[in-house]
Amino acid sequence: MPSLDRSVLERLPTFRRMAGEDIDMLLKDAHPSRFSKNSEIFSQGEEARSFFLLISGHVRVVRTSAQGDKVIVRHINEGELMGIAIAMERAVYPASAIAIVECLVLNWPNSAWPSLKSKVPGFGTAVYRTIGQRFQETHDRVLEMASEQVEQRVARAMLRLMNEAGRQTADGMEIDFPITRQEIAEMAGTTLHMVSRLLSVWKDQGLVRGARQKIVISNPHGLMRVAERHRDE
């Protein structure tokens, strides 16, 4: 029995074009669960048994190397899929997902995937489209890491945060969840020191405002200019 209403999915862009019966079919196999702040939704290396849709909250996806180095692969926002290893025939989760704030998640057992894919064709398409977008973003990031300076990378990381989780306030675009300098560093592939220094400079230039675990981008356009500044300009 679905304990969630159609309307929960109908609001989301991924499902907007789907027929009501199809959404019901999806919900039949899904069950909702709640994750408290800082709890782990799935874990890197763990056998993949489910895939997920984030209904509300924010999730951080983190990949850790054998040497213990970490990168934040992406943030998952309301309405986005995560843990869709099954769609790519992967047996284990390639990264860990952590609830940044209290999260409500819809959860399908992997066993439901084959039938959902064939019976709700729009769903398979949506999943593969998501994979394609993320794959492209990941390639962009490789290129970025290979060719751009720390300053540009951090600026881009901030702009990515803004686009995904920005909320308009009186002071500018505020990131909707708590995030530390260390975590921004793990998005951009640098150290918290560099992030802190850059934020100080940008604060003096009126581009951003910051506080403990908080970022507000007061001048998005100015920050974009920083991100696009090339080595020899």
Added chain:
Amino acid sequence: MPSLDRSVLERLPTFRRMAGEDIDMLLKDAHPSRFSKNSEIFSQGEEARSFFLLISGHVRVVRTSAQGDKVIVRHINEGELMGIAIAMERAVYPASAIAIVECLVLNWPNSAWPSLKSKVPGFGTAVYRTIGQRFQETHDRVLEMASEQVEQRVARAMLRLMNEAGRQTADGMEIDFPITRQEIAEMAGTTLHMVSRLLSVWKDQGLVRGARQKIVISNPHGLMRVAERHRDE
């Protein structure tokens, strides 16, 4: 009319487990084409009309940024798929593919994808498995670029080349296609100078042998130790 025999596909790991009729069905929609050395098989940003299987030769997949910086995304080897944008609902190719040597390629129009996917189920699975593997590799690379030094990254790039296109010779494992220092730099995200310097050091240590557009890894295990050496060891 397929102008290629079943046996061409049956040799490849991707198709080994498929029924003969399924392979015939695949071949029915495919047509072979030949690409001369340095010619472009598909181009970044171009509308994706086909997907490909490399029958023989070697292909370099390159992604270029707006500023003109390049990275070599991967190399495609015999029996591997490429240009499978359609499987992820992407309208354009996210990178360019260039024949490193004379190549024989099997080519399907994108219009054949939906029916092949449903009628040859093993094919869809193989495609999605390939995507999953490459996605994981790409994430590994982000992590690598974020946390490792140039020396380690170049060592890893060389080992990747060896695993994918290594050929055992008297002197060691030789990369099967011509590759310049500049190109190795584009794999590792550094400059040709750094690559050249590192190769010189490794040559003195008996790890590699090099020549113009040629790399031989004489001591793979030694090179692995270099790749795994962490910052503070």
Added chain:
DNA sequence: TCCTCTATTTGCGTAGACGCAAAGAAATTA
């Protein structure tokens, strides 16, 4: 065989990014 073009090596100076360290500030707990 000479010439040209492309690839490679190496030196040198510089700056960008990092490590280490210490101090300051904000939140949490006792």
Added chain:
DNA sequence: TAATTTCTTTGCGTCTACGCAAATAGAGGA
């Protein structure tokens, strides 16, 4: 309220990696 923890800022010294430049060496064409 004080104590503790976590996060942030900033300074300073160092070294890695890069840019620039010039020399060397193959490969292929005329």
